[in-house]
Amino acid sequence: MLNGKTTSHRVAQGMLVALAVTAAMACGGGGGEKSAGDDGAKAPAAAATAPSQPASTVAAPTTASAAPSSLVLVASNILFDKKDLSAAAGTVTLDLDNQDAGVPHNLHVFSGTSATGASLGATALEAGPIRQSLKLELAKGQYSFVCDVHPTTMTGTITVG
Numbered sequence: 001m002l003n004g005k006t007t008s009h010r011v012a013q014g015m016l017v018a019l020a021v022t023a024a025m026a027c028g029g030g031g032g033e034k035s036a037g038d039d040g041a042k043a044p045a046a047a048a049t050a051p052s053q054p055a056s057t058v059a060a061p062t063t064a065s066a067a068p069s070s071l072v073l074v075a076s077n078i079l080f081d082k083k084d085l086s087a088a089a090g091t092v093t094l095d096l097d098n099q100d101a102g103v104p105h106n107l108h109v110f111s112g113t114s115a116t117g118a119s120l121g122a123t124a125l126e127a128g129p130i131r132q133s134l135k136l137e138l139a140k141g142q143y144s145f146v147c148d149v150h151p152t153t154m155t156g157t158i159t160v161g
């Protein structure tokens with residue numbers, strides 16, 4: 001099909017197309033996420049092995065100190081100051097700093113991402129200002145916390161890794 005006069009030009013065009021395709025593929029690398037739920041159900045083995053490989057390249061001693069095991073949550077104006085907490089697996093100390101004078105709050109921790117999971121511990125309901133502490137043994141996973149008085153507005157998650 002190609003004659004001598006146009007070959008080099010077409011090769012150059014072909015390289016540009018190849019680069020464009022490569023770039024498009026790189027940009028679309030995250031496209032698999034949209035079907036992650038389906039993939040997880042059909043191929044659990046592939047999903048389970050993928051995350052463990054990058055983790056092995058991280059230096060082990062630094063991962064333990066990456067997330068704190070002592071966290072402070074401030075309750076002010078009937079809201080917690082944080083919605084997403086991270087902690088290292090093991091003994092996790094959660095301090096609740098209730099700054100709302102005369103308003104009772106507490107900190108109630110559940111396993112899983114909602115307060116429908118198993119209750120792991122809670123502080124007493126006490127009016128502020130008061131500082132309470134809750135010490136829990138948490139394995140890697142997802143947890144949630146609420147104030148039992150204001151469970152719809154004072155709630156969040158804890159990621160333990």
Ligand SMILES: [Cu+2]
Nearest residue numbers: 105147149150
């Ligand atoms: Cu509250």
